[in-house]
Amino acid sequence: MVPVSYYLTLSAIMFTVGVVGVVVRRNSIVVFMCIELMLNAVNLSFVALSHYLGNLNGQIAVFFVMVVAAAEAAVGLAIIISMFRAMKSVETSNADQLNG
Amino acid sequence: MEVTESSILGLIPLCPLLGSLLAFVIGRSQKDLAGWIATLACVITFGLVVSTVFSLSEGEILAFNAFTWFEVGSFDVDFALRFDQLTAVMCLVITGVGSLIHLYSTAYMHDDQGRHRFFCYLNLFMFSMLLLVLGANMLVLFVGWEGVGLCSYLLIGFWYNNLAYASAGRKAFVVNRIGDAGFLFGIFLLYRQFDTVDFIELSTAIASNPELTALYTLVAFCLFIGATGKSAQIPLFVWLPDAMAGPTPVSALIHAATMVTAGVYMMARMNFLFVLAPYTQAIIAVIAVLTAFVAAATALTQNDIKKVLAYSTVSQLGFMFMAAAAGVYWVAVFHLVTHAFFKACLFLGAGSVIHGCHHEQDMRKMGGLLKYMPVTAVTYGISTLAIAGIYPLAGYFSKHAILAALGTTVNPYLELSLNVLMTFASLTAFMTAFYMTRSFAMTFLGDYRGHAHPHESPWQMTMPLVVLASLALFAGIWLVTTLPEYLAPVVGHAGSHHQESIIEGLVHSWVGILGVLVGLLLYTKLLSVPAALFKALRPLSQLSLNKFYFDEIYDFLIVRFLGRISQFLFKTVDQNMIDGAVNGTAALVEVSGEVARSTQSGQVRHYALYMFVATLAVLFFFVFGGKIGG
Amino acid sequence: MEIAFFIMALIILVSGIGVIVSHNPIHSALWLVANLLTVAGLFANLDAHFLAVAQMIVYAGAIMVLVLFVLMLLNLKTERPSSASVMAKVVAAGFGIAFLWMIVPLLNRSFEVFEGPAVGVQGTVKEIGKLLYTKHIFPFEFASILIMAAIVGAVMLSKKKYRQ
Numbered sequence: 001m002v003p004v005s006y007y008l009t010l011s012a013i014m015f016t017v018g019v020v021g022v023v024v025r026r027n028s029i030v031v032f033m034c035i036e037l038m039l040n041a042v043n044l045s046f047v048a049l050s051h052y053l054g055n056l057n058g059q060i061a062v063f064f065v066m067v068v069a070a071a072e073a074a075v076g077l078a079i080i081i082s083m084f085r086a087m088k089s090v091e092t093s094n095a096d097q098l099n100g
Numbered sequence: 101m102e103v104t105e106s107s108i109l110g111l112i113p114l115c116p117l118l119g120s121l122l123a124f125v126i127g128r129s130q131k132d133l134a135g136w137i138a139t140l141a142c143v144i145t146f147g148l149v150v151s152t153v154f155s156l157s158e159g160e161i162l163a164f165n166a167f168t169w170f171e172v173g174s175f176d177v178d179f180a181l182r183f184d185q186l187t188a189v190m191c192l193v194i195t196g197v198g199s200l201i202h203l204y205s206t207a208y209m210h211d212d213q214g215r216h217r218f219f220c221y222l223n224l225f226m227f228s229m230l231l232l233v234l235g236a237n238m239l240v241l242f243v244g245w246e247g248v249g250l251c252s253y254l255l256i257g258f259w260y261n262n263l264a265y266a267s268a269g270r271k272a273f274v275v276n277r278i279g280d281a282g283f284l285f286g287i288f289l290l291y292r293q294f295d296t297v298d299f300i301e302l303s304t305a306i307a308s309n310p311e312l313t314a315l316y317t318l319v320a321f322c323l324f325i326g327a328t329g330k331s332a333q334i335p336l337f338v339w340l341p342d343a344m345a346g347p348t349p350v351s352a353l354i355h356a357a358t359m360v361t362a363g364v365y366m367m368a369r370m371n372f373l374f375v376l377a378p379y380t381q382a383i384i385a386v387i388a389v390l391t392a393f394v395a396a397a398t399a400l401t402q403n404d405i406k407k408v409l410a411y412s413t414v415s416q417l418g419f420m421f422m423a424a425a426a427g428v429y430w431v432a433v434f435h436l437v438t439h440a441f442f443k444a445c446l447f448l449g450a451g452s453v454i455h456g457c458h459h460e461q462d463m464r465k466m467g468g469l470l471k472y473m474p475v476t477a478v479t480y481g482i483s484t485l486a487i488a489g490i491y492p493l494a495g496y497f498s499k500h501a502i503l504a505a506l507g508t509t510v511n512p513y514l515e516l517s518l519n520v521l522m523t524f525a526s527l528t529a530f531m532t533a534f535y536m537t538r539s540f541a542m543t544f545l546g547d548y549r550g551h552a553h554p555h556e557s558p559w560q561m562t563m564p565l566v567v568l569a570s571l572a573l574f575a576g577i578w579l580v581t582t583l584p585e586y587l588a589p590v591v592g593h594a595g596s597h598h599q600e601s602i603i604e605g606l607v608h609s610w611v612g613i614l615g616v617l618v619g620l621l622l623y624t625k626l627l628s629v630p631a632a633l634f635k636a637l638r639p640l641s642q643l644s645l646n647k648f649y650f651d652e653i654y655d656f657l658i659v660r661f662l663g664r665i666s667q668f669l670f671k672t673v674d675q676n677m678i679d680g681a682v683n684g685t686a687a688l689v690e691v692s693g694e695v696a697r698s699t700q701s702g703q704v705r706h707y708a709l710y711m712f713v714a715t716l717a718v719l720f721f722f723v724f725g726g727k728i729g730g
Numbered sequence: 731m732e733i734a735f736f737i738m739a740l741i742i743l744v745s746g747i748g749v750i751v752s753h754n755p756i757h758s759a760l761w762l763v764a765n766l767l768t769v770a771g772l773f774a775n776l777d778a779h780f781l782a783v784a785q786m787i788v789y790a791g792a793i794m795v796l797v798l799f800v801l802m803l804l805n806l807k808t809e810r811p812s813s814a815s816v817m818a819k820v821v822a823a824g825f826g827i828a829f830l831w832m833i834v835p836l837l838n839r840s841f842e843v844f845e846g847p848a849v850g851v852q853g854t855v856k857e858i859g860k861l862l863y864t865k866h867i868f869p870f871e872f873a874s875i876l877i878m879a880a881i882v883g884a885v886m887l888s889k890k891k892y893r894q
Contacts, residue, residue: 002735005838007772010739012833014746016826021750023709023822029801030755031705033762036793037746040769043785050853051776059778059853060866066788067873071880073793077800078887084804096702709822716829723832 007048014041028080028090032073039069102160108152109164109181112191113230115145120223127216135206138219142202142226146195153188159589163236177297182236186590189433189583190233190365193440197357198226200564204448205349207560208455218258218347225251229358233365238287238297241366245283245330248359249276255354256346268342275339279329286322289315290373303372310376320373320380327363332414333421334391338650340414344406348451351406356413356447357440364420364436368429371591375427382513385425385506389521389528392418394648396531400538401634401644404461405450408539411647412487413443415532419502422525428505429591430584435498437583438576442483442495445568446536449480452561453543458552463539468548472555475562477544479569484540486572488533488612491605494576499529500608501580526611533615538630541623734775741768755806759798766790778853 014037021034043062050058080090087094119141127134152162162183169179183191202222209215228247235241250273257269291297293315294305306316327333332340343355354360367374374381392415399411416439423432454461456473470477486495507522514521548554556562584593606613622629634641643649699710745768748761766789773782862870 002732006735006739007776008837009834010742012830012837014742016830017743017746017750019708019712019829020822020826023705023712024819025750026705027755027806029797029804029806030749030758033749033758033797036762036789037749037765040766040789043781044769044772047773047776047778047781047853051778056853056857056861057865059781059858060861062778062781063784063858063862064869064873066784067877070788070793071876073796074880074884075887077796078884080800081804081888090804090806092704095704099700099702709825712829713825716825716832719829719832723836 004048004052008045011041011045011048014038014044026091026093028083028092029077031092032076032080036069036073039065103163103182104160106152106162106164106183108148109162109183109234110166112145112148112152113181113227113234115141115148116223116226116230120220120227123223124216124220127219131213131216132210134216134219135202135209138223139199139202139206141223142195142199145226145230146192146199149188149191149195152183153192156183156188169239174295175291177237177239179240180236180298181231181234181240182299183234184590185586186365186368186433187233189437189587190361191230193437194226194229194233194358197440197444197568198353200567201349201353201357201444201448204352204451204561204564205347207558208349208451209347212347214258218255221251221254221258222350222353225255225354225359229362232362236298236300238290238299238302241369242280242283242287245326245362245366246280248354248362249273249280249330252276252343252354252359255350256343258346258350262345265345268339268345272339272343275336276329279326279336282322282324282329283326286319286326289319289322299369302370306372306376313376316373316377317379320370320377321383323366323370323373324363324380324384327366327421328387331360331363331417331421332391333363333418334387334394335650337391337395337414338654341407341410341647344404344410348406348447348454351410352444352447352451355410356443360413360417361420361436361440364417364424364432367421367424368433368591371427371429374424378511379513381425381427382511384421385509385511385514385521386517388418388421388425389524390418391415392422392528393524393531396528396535397644398647399535400531401641403463405453405463405466405539405543406447406461408463408535409443409446409450412446412532412536415528416443416487418528419499419525422506423502426502426505426509426511428501428509430587431498431501431505433587433591434579434583435502437579438486438494438498438572441568441575442486442493442572445479445483445565445572446487448561448565448568449476449483452476452557452565453480453554455557455561456554457550460550460552463542465550466543466548467546467550468544469554470544472548473544473557475556476565479562479565480544481540482569483572484536485612485616486576487536488616489529489609490533490612490616491602491609492577494572494574494579496605496609496612497576497580499612503529529611530615533612534619537616537619538623541620545624546627735772738768738771738775741765742772755801756798759794759801763790763794766794776853780853780855780858 018034018038018041021037022031025031025034043065046058046062046065050056050062083095084090119138122141123134123138126137156162164181164183166179166181168176170177202219205218205222209218212218225248228244228251230244232241232244232248235244253269253273255269256272257266260266260269287297290302293312294302296302296305325336329336340355340360344351346354395411395414395418399408399415402408402411416435420432420435420439423429423435452473453466453469453476456469456476457466460466482493486493489496489499503522503525506525507518509518646652699706742765745761745765749758749765752758752761766785770782770785770790773779773785
């Protein structure tokens with residue numbers, strides 16, 4: 001069996017990749033996708049540990065994470081659509097009214 | 101002597117203080133009332149002084165303690181007043197002549213926009229001067245000393261919109277300040293030695309320690325420096341001629357009768373100190389003679405009538421200090437009183453002339469005013485004879501007494517130079533008579549050379565002139581017999597005065613008579629001679645006209661240097677360094693604000709990065725020093 | 731069995747990087763789909779059967795489809811080449827590496843004790859269902875309210891403005 005630390009390391013790397021993506025990319029949909037990547041990494045962690053600790057509560061947690069991710073996807077994309085309607089673009093650099 | 105408590109004493113300086121306040125507050129809206137309020141305050145004070153003098157029994161001194169002023173460690177000073185014979189004489193002069201001048205001013209300043217300010221300052225001056233002479237210790241005296249300096253500044257620069265006048269006021273204040281530094285130093289030295297500043301305590305302490313000659317010489321010299329500033333002796337007299345920029349009543353009151361006599365009063369009050377410092381007395385005598393001579397020499401060629409009178413004041417003050425230096429203080433005070441009478445009369449007369457000739461002050465544009473302004477002319481003439489020292493007018497007795505005192509002084513340091521000093525003093529007396537007669541002749545005799553329509557002044561101005569001239573006429577004979585006895589408890593006994601006959605008196609005043617005759621001759625009949633003489637004695641007459649270049653020398657030696665230092669302090673220290681530091685701090689804040697502002701980009705990505713970095717930092721803390729990991 | 735893990739791990743890494751590197755957002759979405767499906771595979775490897783399927787149906791099947799719909803609806807042009815300056819990318823990557831450097835040893839050290847599976851618990855539908863409907867019934871019901879709120883919110887936000 002693969003030691004749990006491998007799963008955890010993989011999860012950490014995916015999380016970091018997601019964070020870097022959020023910071024670097026300007027298209028808000030791609031940013032959203034990177035957020036999904038981060039959530040995914042955490043899910044992986046939960047499941048791995050649940051498996052290694054013999055405790056199903058971890059998987060329940062993943063269940064609820066997915067629920068929340070789905071709700072968030074719906075609302076987030078609705079926001080992006082309104083943003084597109086208002087600014088004709090989904091670039092995050094255009095939404096800088098709080099500048100200064 | 102017995103000291104009695106009297107609370108009436110406190111009212112004497114209080115009246116003019118209240119008058120000053122009321123004159124300003126009420127006078128702002130009712131301009132004409134200001135003068136009457138101020139004059140009334142003065143007259144009331146005069147009444148109080150008179151009644152106090154008469155209630156004073158033989159050998160009694162009145163005292164009044166207003167409040168405890170300092171009580172710091174062992175330094176214990178009360179704000180106390182004391183009324184003895186010397187103070188009585190001074191108060192009578194101050195309030196009496198002061199009341200007359202206040203009355204005069206109500207007419208002289210009747211159309212000036214700022215007359216409520218004028219009377220406020222004038223009464224404030226009276227308050228300060230009374231404090232000065234009533235003070236029971238050196239600190240109260242100094243409060244009055246400073247107060248009169250302040251009022252002098254305010255009144256000289258009264259027409260402050262004129263830069264020259266305002267500068268004259270500032271010059272007076274600054275030069276006075278220099279003298280005051282010396283004065284303060286003297287007070288400090290005395291306190292350090294004797295732990296007191298009270299006059300009575302000091303006199304007993306100094307009398308029981310006659311051996312500290314070095315200290316007394318130094319202290320006396322320091323106090324005299326203060327006197328040179330206030331009483332316009334060399335080297336600090338330069339402010340007095342410039343002070344003529346103020347209104348003429350101010351010149352009469354402050355720069356003739358009262359403020360400038362503060363130095364003489366101070367010396368008389370501290371006579372117990374000066375008598376133990378013969379070296380300083382010798383220096384004072386020399387400076388006094390020199391001052392009197394130089395001032396008289398300058399007055400010979402001046403064309404502004406007020407300038408002539410200003411230099412004359414400096415010269416006469418020199419005479420007062422001559423008597424003080426000789427140790428015969430009653431004579432100094434005597435000349436102080438008579439001088440107050442005739443000099444005030446002269447200044448007020450000059451003011452009347454200026455008023456009547458519509459603000460003309462140049463004597464070359466006057467002349468023949470005898471028929472237009474008879475009262476002014478006669479009173480001016482009487483005062484001229486008085487200042488020339490002609491028997492039996494007041495000036496004769498005082499001047500004669502001064503010369504006698506100087507001639508018979510027993511100061512070991514003056515033995516060799518006494519004859520020289522006496523010669524110069526007599527020469528000065530001659531010049532005094534001459535230049536005063538010159539001013540009289542140029543102004544009132546001959547034909548009118550001006551363009552205005554001269555007229556006599558109103559009764560508020562002529563009445564004081566008459567009163568003062570009468571005093572100049574009759575006060576001398578009376579005072580010369582009564583004053584020495586009266587002042588003896590304070591300043592010690594002097595030699596007895598022997599009665600002279602009229603012939604003797606006239607003979608003794610030959611110097612004055614000669615001066616008057618020469619003056620009349622040159623300025624009524626031989627009118628071309630003065631101009632010719634002026635040209636002939638070119639270098640000397642130029643020296644006189646330019647007041648011996650004192651101002652120019654001071655400017656070159658001192659003022660320019662100080663000006664450069666001020667410029668440096670202003671530009672480099674104040675503007676660049678201090679303002680730079682303050683503004684620099686503000687700029688620093690601004691710049692750092694700008695830098696901090698750049699984090700608020702409005703870009704969500706940046707905010708996400710900041711959050712991530714913050715998490716990193718927390719993690720870092722936990723990994724390398726916290727509880728997780730190891 | 732380890733081989734499966736390593737292959738899937740590799741695919742996950744590559745597709746993750748592909749998400750953040752692609753210029754075209756559609757490509758990013760497709761990379762993400764690959765990532766999600768492979769993670770589902772890892773879930774299966776870990777005996778979390780229910781979750782593996784749920785992942786495929788909900789995540790890859792619903793969420794990503796929604797994202798693709800939105801992408802195509804908006805018809806976006808390719809993002810401009812320089813999404814951020816090179817410097818910014820380097821800085822972000824640097825921070826990421828610093829983060830990794832700190833957290834990985836932490837994670838590994840904390841769980842050294844657990845080398846192999848303790849008790850092989852199967853994440854079957856039956857087991858998960860049992861837990862959900864007994865211990866976690868409240869969050870379960872609440873989740874439905876959450877989803878309803880999300881639906882209402884999404885509809886409200888994407889509506890066109892009212893014309894009175």
